[in-house]
Amino acid sequence: MKPLANFIDLEKLSTQGYQWQGKFQLTQFPRLAELVSQTDIEDTVFFCKINYLASIYWLEFSVQATLENQCQRCLQAMEFLLNEQVKLALLEDKSQANLLQEDDWLLLNDVVNMVKHERRLPIINMIEDELLLALPLVPKHDLNDENCVPVDILVEEEETVVEEKNNPFAVLAKLKDK
Numbered sequence: 001m002k003p004l005a006n007f008i009d010l011e012k013l014s015t016q017g018y019q020w021q022g023k024f025q026l027t028q029f030p031r032l033a034e035l036v037s038q039t040d041i042e043d044t045v046f047f048c049k050i051n052y053l054a055s056i057y058w059l060e061f062s063v064q065a066t067l068e069n070q071c072q073r074c075l076q077a078m079e080f081l082l083n084e085q086v087k088l089a090l091l092e093d094k095s096q097a098n099l100l101q102e103d104d105w106l107l108l109n110d111v112v113n114m115v116k117h118e119r120r121l122p123i124i125n126m127i128e129d130e131l132l133l134a135l136p137l138v139p140k141h142d143l144n145d146e147n148c149v150p151v152d153i154l155v156e157e158e159e160t161v162v163e164e165k166n167n168p169f170a171v172l173a174k175l176k177d178k
């Protein structure tokens with residue numbers, strides 16, 4: 001089976017459309033992969049479809065995947081479910097936005113890559129942009145999670161060590177040696 005396409009020519013899309021279904025692979029989404037702890041995801045659902053209807057390209061996708069990253073309170077691993085369903089209209093012209101009921105749209109000129117005379121839609125990049133917006137800015141366990149113990153104590157201990165290094169008596173001792 002072919003992997004999810006990185007780019008697709010708009011011309012081709014307008015006549016043939018595009019559809020892909022398979023495993024969500026982090027290796028295809030490097031910016032997302034940097035923000036999570038695991039390298040592979042089990043049990044994912046990933047579906048992507050592009051249609052051309054009434055002069056508008058429609059990018060639809062849905063992702064369900066359990067991702068793992070670090071809780072910023074206890075610094076332990078935590079899981080969260082990425083569950084995204086997105087439908088984006090890709091417009092040639094802003095005036096087309098008036099015809100839409102939804103307000104999720106982008107201008108084609110802002111997203112396509114020109115390669116010679118081809119206008120290519122960077123599918124993976126666009127999906128990744130949407131997924132990054134769905135990630136929690138500061139991942140944290142639920143407040144009432146008993147296993148989530150804040151690491152403040154650890155941080156304080158580290159500070160004590162630093163203070164000892166700057167101990168004025170230690171500085172004096174050094175001066176005496178000279």
Ligand SMILES: [Zn+2]
Binds near residue numbers: 071074076078141148
């Ligand atoms: Zn936690």
